[in-house]
Structures are given as C-alpha cells and as structure tokens.
Amino acid sequence: MSLIDRIKMLDEGVVGVRKLVPSVPTGVEMCRMLVLISESLQAELEHKLRPHKLNDSEFRTLITLFSRPDGTSTPGEVCLFTSLGTTNMTRIANALVKRGLITRGPSAEDRRRVVMQITPAGKRFVQKMLPTMFPRLKCIFEGFSKADRSSLNRLLRKLAHNLSQLEHTAGEPP
Amino acid sequence: MSLIDRIKMLDEGVVGVRKLVPSVPTGVEMCRMLVLISESLQAELEHKLRPHKLNDSEFRTLITLFSRPDGTSTPGEVCLFTSLGTTNMTRIANALVKRGLITRGPSAEDRRRVVMQITPAGKRFVQKMLPTMFPRLKCIFEGFSKADRSSLNRLLRKLAHNLSQLEHTAGEPP
DNA sequence: AATGCATATTTCACTGGTGAAATAAAATGA
DNA sequence: TCATTTTATTTCACCAGTGAAATATGCATT
Known part of the structure; x- marks a missing residue:
C-alpha cells in the first residue's frame, strides 16, 4: 500500500x-x-x-561525528544533534564500535565524559554511502520549482516555530 | 530542547x-x-x-471505528485506515477491549474475520476528547493565511506523490 | 469432496526507544 | 575541606513495532 x-x-x-x-x-x-x-x-x-546493516539512528550518529572538523564528540553532544535520547546512545555507540566505524574512550579533560571518534573506515563508509542517496533525494523534489521549494521551506519552518511555542505548555490555551 | x-x-x-x-x-x-x-x-x-492512558495507536484505532457509520470494522480494515500493522492490532484491540471502549467478536458472515465495534463508552470518550485537541491544533497553524494553508497542502501532497512513485523501487535511478 | 491457494488473524522472537534509578566525576559553596 | 548539587553516562525494566511462521477459514478447480 x-x-x-x-x-x-x-x-x-x-x-x-x-x-x-x-x-x-x-x-x-x-x-x-x-x-x-x-x-x-x-x-x-x-x-x-x-x-549495510545500519539503522537510521546509527547512521545519524555516524554522520554527526563525520560532520565535526575533528571527527569527535561526546554522547551527550551527539544526542543534541541527532535528537536521540542519551539512553540510546550507549547501545548505538556499542554497535558502531563493534562495526569498527567509531572508537570510544574516556575524556582526558573531564573524566565524566566519553569521547566518540569516527574512524578512517567510518569516514570512508560515509563518503561512499552518502552520494548513493542523492538521486532518490532529488526524485523526492521532482517537479518542485525554486518557488515551491522556498515556500515549503518557509512554511515548514513557520510550522516548527508554532510547534515550539506550544511544546511543553502545561495547560492548553482556552 | x-x-x-x-x-x-x-x-x-x-x-x-x-x-x-x-x-x-x-x-x-x-x-x-x-x-x-x-x-x-x-x-x-x-x-x-x-x-487518559491511551497512546496514539490506540486512539487512531478507536477513532477509526468512531468514523464508521455503524461503528464497526475488522482488524485488517482498521489497519488500512491507521497505517498500523495487523500484528499490532491484536494487542491494541486487547487494550481497548480491556478499557471497555470497544468490543470484539467473531464475524457471522466470514469466520476468518473478527469484528471490532466501538462501545457507547468509546463514542462518549471520543466525543469528549476530540474537542479538547482543537485549540492546540489551531495554534499550530497560527499566522497561516488561507494561501499558506493551501500552498502547504498542495506541496505536501505533491511530495507524497513523488514519494509514492519512489516507494519500493528496487533499484535506484541512475 | 478433496486438494491447493488465498485471506484474516494471532503468536512469537527480536529490535528499538523511554523513564527512572544507579554510578561517577566535577563544580559549588558554607 | 567536606557536603551538596549538577552534569554525563550507563543500566535496567518496560512498552511498542516488525517479519516470519502458525492457525484457521474461505474459495476455486478438478
């Protein structure tokens, strides 16, 4: 269907x-x-x-590390970028470490923290994987004019703005 | 956040x-x-x-039965309307039956089927519950002109159309 | 009517997400 | 400095969705 x-x-x-x-x-x-x-x-x-035996959460995590200049971040920070819960990050990181796509170790400066780093293999994976998604992505916006795209972008951001105002408002408006 | x-x-x-x-x-x-x-x-x-101790899936199921003229349907049909998997429907229906919001019994015409029916209590619940959601729903589209709404509607449907073309296309386009 | 195929629902084992609590280290401050 | 609070991550128990297989009925063809 x-x-x-x-x-x-x-x-x-x-x-x-x-x-x-x-x-x-x-x-x-x-x-x-x-x-x-x-x-x-x-x-x-x-x-x-x-x-490739990856799920969306793992991919988001990997690409977040990929996007950082030094390829490193902490679980908490990755969660901010990916909108994933810190609880999940432990399991996700476990999986990515096992796959050899990232490494994980204690932070030198702040020993509460853990440092996650994308490996060369992880980088290669993203570099190879990403472009294969582009054609389909373009298909999704097939037939969208410049104006269409910018309208959609504007309206979605406006919607997001309104939703943010609403979020966690304890009582509903009368 | x-x-x-x-x-x-x-x-x-x-x-x-x-x-x-x-x-x-x-x-x-x-x-x-x-x-x-x-x-x-x-x-x-x-x-x-x-x-109200309901989740989205249960609510979708309930409101689907509510929307039917006779208040009845079958698990399979409800799944079509709610985009839920038939596998889940068993558990969801169990929960709704336990809450007294629907009944469930074998079909007279086709004994493979099960008939789900919303109870009077279920109808009352929806009638009372639905309107409490409307104010927030209106807030979400606060500041949207008629034109904005119709643009968004058009663009989303266009997007959906493109996505449908793409769905389950085994090979990606070159 | 008997065989085989199609349909409808359920069961089961597994994956993935979540809140609450546990753990550990830093920051604060009397 | 020592107690308290805050921050960061992990563990645990639970809830929800999924594919594959089981079950049961209906339908069609011989």
Whole structure:
C-alpha cells in the first residue's frame, strides 16, 4: 500500500469523523499527512541503509561525528544533534564500535565524559554511502520549482516555530 | 530542547557535512525537518492522550471505528485506515477491549474475520476528547493565511506523490 | 469432496526507544 | 575541606513495532 493510498484512507477517515463532530478544524489532515510522509521518508532511508546493516539512528550518529572538523564528540553532544535520547546512545555507540566505524574512550579533560571518534573506515563508509542517496533525494523534489521549494521551506519552518511555542505548555490555551 | 533548537542543530550538522561532501543536495534539510516536525506533532498528541492512558495507536484505532457509520470494522480494515500493522492490532484491540471502549467478536458472515465495534463508552470518550485537541491544533497553524494553508497542502501532497512513485523501487535511478 | 491457494488473524522472537534509578566525576559553596 | 548539587553516562525494566511462521477459514478447480 503506497503513501498516497494511505493518505486517501486518512482523508476518508476524517470525512467520517466530521459527520459526527463537524467542528474538527482543517489542519488535522495536514498534520496526519506530515506524519505519514515522515514515516515514508524514514522507511526510504532505512531501506537504503539495511543492506549495510545500519539503522537510521546509527547512521545519524555516524554522520554527526563525520560532520565535526575533528571527527569527535561526546554522547551527550551527539544526542543534541541527532535528537536521540542519551539512553540510546550507549547501545548505538556499542554497535558502531563493534562495526569498527567509531572508537570510544574516556575524556582526558573531564573524566565524566566519553569521547566518540569516527574512524578512517567510518569516514570512508560515509563518503561512499552518502552520494548513493542523492538521486532518490532529488526524485523526492521532482517537479518542485525554486518557488515551491522556498515556500515549503518557509512554511515548514513557520510550522516548527508554532510547534515550539506550544511544546511543553502545561495547560492548553482556552 | 525545543523543536526549533533541534532544527538549528540539524542545519549546523548539514553545514558540517557539506564542507566534506559539497554535492549534498538541498532538500536534505527539509526532509529531516519534516521528520522532526512529525516527531513533535506525535509527541504533542501523545502528551494530550497520556492522562487518559491511551497512546496514539490506540486512539487512531478507536477513532477509526468512531468514523464508521455503524461503528464497526475488522482488524485488517482498521489497519488500512491507521497505517498500523495487523500484528499490532491484536494487542491494541486487547487494550481497548480491556478499557471497555470497544468490543470484539467473531464475524457471522466470514469466520476468518473478527469484528471490532466501538462501545457507547468509546463514542462518549471520543466525543469528549476530540474537542479538547482543537485549540492546540489551531495554534499550530497560527499566522497561516488561507494561501499558506493551501500552498502547504498542495506541496505536501505533491511530495507524497513523488514519494509514492519512489516507494519500493528496487533499484535506484541512475 | 478433496486438494491447493488465498485471506484474516494471532503468536512469537527480536529490535528499538523511554523513564527512572544507579554510578561517577566535577563544580559549588558554607 | 567536606557536603551538596549538577552534569554525563550507563543500566535496567518496560512498552511498542516488525517479519516470519502458525492457525484457521474461505474459495476455486478438478
């Protein structure tokens, strides 16, 4: 079942709900659609990663280290960049160490910390892996004009801004 | 850490990667941003649901039954509407039955099937629960003009369309 | 009616994410 | 300096999703 089919089912469902609760705001469809698109994007990425026996979390972690000038970071910092929980990072780092893509050791300056570093093998892996994803990524935005892209970018950031305001607001607005 | 902060970190990370792999297409940021927004939306929903001891999957299931004229469906059909796996549906239905929000029994026509039906208590729950979500939903689209909404809607559906084309394409395009 | 294929649901083993608590080291400050 | 608090990571117990296989029924063809 494809993404557009799932979206169609979603739209149908909302129609059914509106019959009983007409005050359902427009916007629910878009919210749910965003979630479905995100799931599809994730699935797409995992699909590309699977043959290499990496999952999304591990890849995000690896590429975060890759992105740093010195190739090093700490679990806590990587979590900031990847939006992963520190709890997971232990397991993820274990897996990447076992694969020989990163190393992990105690920090010299602050002995509470752990230093993670991407290995040459890890760098090579990212350098080789990344470009294979680009063609599909371009397909995703096939038919998007410059204006379309910049609209989408603007609107998503606006949405994100609103969501940030809302986050962890204990009481809901009246 | 708020969503916009997480997006900022993401943007920084991509900048770092581009220094080493300049051919990274524009669009990665938007894809990752979509995923982050989706996670935030999900978290927001789960947050509203938690006090009622329901999770998103259970709520989706319940509301799908709610949306049907006769309040009934089968596990397989509910999975089509909710994008949940049939495997999960067993556990989810168990939970909802235990809560008294749905009933479950064998189908008369086709004895392979199981019929799930929302109970009056389940209907009351949805009727009471749904409207409490509307104010926050409206906040999410605060400051969006009519044109903004329709642009976003159009662009998301276009994106979904492209993603559908891509889905399960064994080989990547050259 | 008997065989084989298709459909619907469930079970099971495994993977991945999460909050609370444990551990350990640094920072603060009376 | 010694007690307290804060920061960083890990461990643990639990919850949720998944693919493969099991189970059971229906359907079709001979």
